[in-house]
Amino acid sequence: MAKYQQQEAILKQRNSYSKTDTDATFMRMKDDHMQNGQLKPAYNVQASTNNQYLTNYTLAQTTADTTTLKDHINNHIENYKQKPETLTADAGYGSEENYTDLEDKEITAYVKYNYFHKEQKDKKKGKSNPFHPDQLYYNQQTDTYYCPMGQAMTYLGSYQKKTKNGFSQELHRYQAQNCDGCPLRSRCHKSKHNRIIERNYNLIRLKSKARKLLLSEQGVAKRKQRCWDVEAVFGNIKHNMNFKRFMLRGIGKVNVEIGLVAMAHNLKKYSLTL
Template structure:
């Protein structure tokens, strides 16, 4: 039998090089070529001139991005790849960084510079013509944080505990009043509306004086003193703890003790398959042709309030000239709010954004059911500012009210009421109120919804709605299912922004290769 020559000790006149081992079209060469064109001045500012020489930041960046393209996210596994993988050896020119250096580069060195690097790569893609930066598709997804799922703090729980503390103080004060001697001149009773350290000290001191007075001894007094000692020893400490927790919470409703930046959000699927709440971040992306143009990480679970800061970040990253070139933005009903419609109108961006009832309105059964009696179908006289009920009665404006969103946007509501609904044969079908029927309308929102309805039903709108499903949503599918990015490995919102950015850049370079 004949075999090819095999001798591990055989010397060769011209040794093999990495150039012989790596094909000219391999993705690693694309990573190398693209990142060689990047301006790294912001990244260089993260290094100090003194001390031992550091690994070159371009080399570290290439290795990090290519590792994410290859689904290698652990710093120890990246170190191993630099020792054993020919592709990584070629990228690093045989330099081998230990896992601590790799971890520090990712979490610290890239912190202030990575968004600029990502933006430069996107602009290079635009120069090549694969994207235009004019048609934007936006969506969000929740990604689990690297935090304990069962060490949580709830804002409502803090409020409940503070109310219980107030209640216990009030009950003990009432008891002390009841057993005080008749000769005792009672101080003014404190107001038990809001708890504070001063309130606790003052109330404890007053109760202690009453319990120490000349009263008949009973078992109740002994229990009261025990409660007073517990309050004196624990309430101030507990209140201080709650104040620290509220400072961390700010506007949120919850956070995890092991990653205080993570908020508990209801995920579509979890490890127990029952949709329980888990600590997570809300990742927002804007795409075009399945390339990620911009990304932001948020602590609030709803998409509605994220669009303002997401677009602000888009503008900050690319500058006014590129941002003003955006012609349209397409998103699902999660973004359909007056604030978002108004923002896009002011930015002169055509909004193909659904509102919450748009899909229902396309159902013929829904239209027939709500055609006559719903407030959306009541006749409105714009000139004289009144509505007409199904029986032809005027519903005149009674007053106006305003509400403020979490982002500080002011919403204006107009209230209308019928004059006499008694004896109306349609009353039981028209409304269930014991009073005359009243409605409230946000005219600015209704105007935006009418414009959105026309856009979404146009030929261009139908095409945008179809393309949205196959433009932005597949990106999340690639990241989560094809590349196993279902949970962050870093903690704190600043670090997870870098981690998500590395996934986004790796995704764009994979798309470029494909």
Template sequence: MLLKVIIYAYLRNLYSSRKIEQALSENIHFMWLSGQNKPDHNTINDFRGKRLKGHLKKIFNQVVLLLVDQGAINLKDLYVDGTKIEANANRYTFVWGKSIGKNKTRIQQQLQELWSYVEKVYKEEQHIPNTPDFEAIDAEKVAATIDQINEALKGKDVDKKVKQKLTYAKKNWPSNLNKYGEQEAILKGRNSYCKTDPDATFMRMKEDHMQNGQLKPAYNFQASTNNQYITNYQLAQTTADTTTLKDFVDNTIESYQQIPHSITADAGYGSEENYTHLEQKGIDAFVKYNYFHKEQKRKSRSENPYHPNNLYYNKEKDCYYCPMGQEMQSIGSYTKQTKNGFTQTIHGYQAKNCNGCPLRGSCHKAKGNRIIERNYNLQRLKQKARTLLTSEEGIKKRKQRPWDVEAVFGNIKHNMNFKRFLLRGMDKVTTEIGLIAMAHNLKKFSLTI
């Protein structure tokens, strides 16, 4: 009964538990759904925030499968995009990961300065205390280092400012480092979080009422659609869409026990890791990459003859030729990892002699002979994506993507007037966005009957 009441409330753009409680006493539709029961706002909020946790996604998936049976949608061709929705959190109670790093570095530097003072005091003596370890900065080691410095300066004529700094350090630095450790555990690799909702990350919002590009605590709402129905949803704590696609695709496959035939997305998802993952799953990736549109223009192809993409490659000799016809021989390869742990292989090529070359100023401005780097796997995947995107089917999907998935976000934010979460915490806001997604699907289907 409560589930029916809440979903109907979301269909009517009622999101506040107090307004739903009021509607149960005044609105005949709500009275009929509840069977004249009148749960208070605490009961409604408890059911929505706690009881539905971990269960709503299964119900949502069942509704999607019913829509498939009705012929309204299919799960073969999906359109993926993301939008940011503001969290129910204070905009000015933030913690920044970079700030924590700077503070820890500052403590380390000041400890080294204090030890330099100790060495200065003992300069004329033969015995100098053992140098402490400044590399590992944690509360226990910093406290031990401060004690060691105090012990070394015991009985010495110490500068008043140094005494004050040591007193302040002993009182504050260990506790501050414990606090920084707790904050880093909450961050989990993110750049920021909000104190009133630690799961929310500060993001730059398009819907900015102050029109000053202010960062606000928010969640990145990822959705896949078909025929303007939401087929799957997920919330991410990262500002960029690139790192969300892999988990989103796996979640979609797990939810419906079937693999989509194709996924269409904008350039925000175009990365080697995402292309590789979709290829391994056997999914056609109609996913743009950076500079895709620029490549389609005729001018851009001959715009920069010095770009590595425009240099001739000799596959037999494994070398490139610079614009002057000089060989650029292979200097080996190396691997690097992305933030997600994906391994990329980069091949390097270097020209033999760039001294005196009349094209050097235009070709490159680095010191020494020019070096170019090539990622052959990414080049192959981009070529594959380019072939798909420029095909007749690809052009059709590229045209359909904006009005398919972006129209859904427009409906949620403007027609349903849902621009800010009411609940806090990843689990609760996931339930809340699930209710919004279900309400969107049911409302759209009711209009087509």
């Protein structure tokens, strides 16, 4: 029991840790030095850039990027004593929690959400799924959705859900009255009961705000800039500087190591302007 308790204390919220560096978590690598994709002890480096200068970095012990943004921005604010005016990030960061945090901090967020590209592609091709909750007709006055068969989906109630980070989400549920014998049923849903849909109105609002920003002239330019701004920095560090593995162990030392790499990158870049 004592051994398990000790291991759980090291794990905290994680599913794994390395025995040789207990701060490192097992993560799937794209390729190791032998060109095999494998699980390896790793840190998830979060980096911000501005015109290819590395301006902020944090180390995360989780594989998913979604939950790392808040701490990363807080680190920026703590170091620079000011918040960034805008932030551009890819779809891995487009969650309700992140959008809310950026809105609270009054940072203009050019952050994609899942399916942003698919949504735009389908729109161009004129494709749409009439069964998708976003496509159902909604009567705001009666708080009722109407399914493709024209049946009313009435409000069942709402409930709160907590994310891994403890962020509270509110979901509203609606149910169709009777799906028995409906000719569209096989295309509409797989449930044995009458169809239920869930709507998160805060996320719908935040996604609509993000969509507007992403499709604006500035948003298109920001999205293009993201590719050559941050990806080029990773390319330089990994390929040109050949920095692919940390040499030190422990999150404190690894933080110093990535800091030295960041300084080297920035100084090299600066020297090219002299």
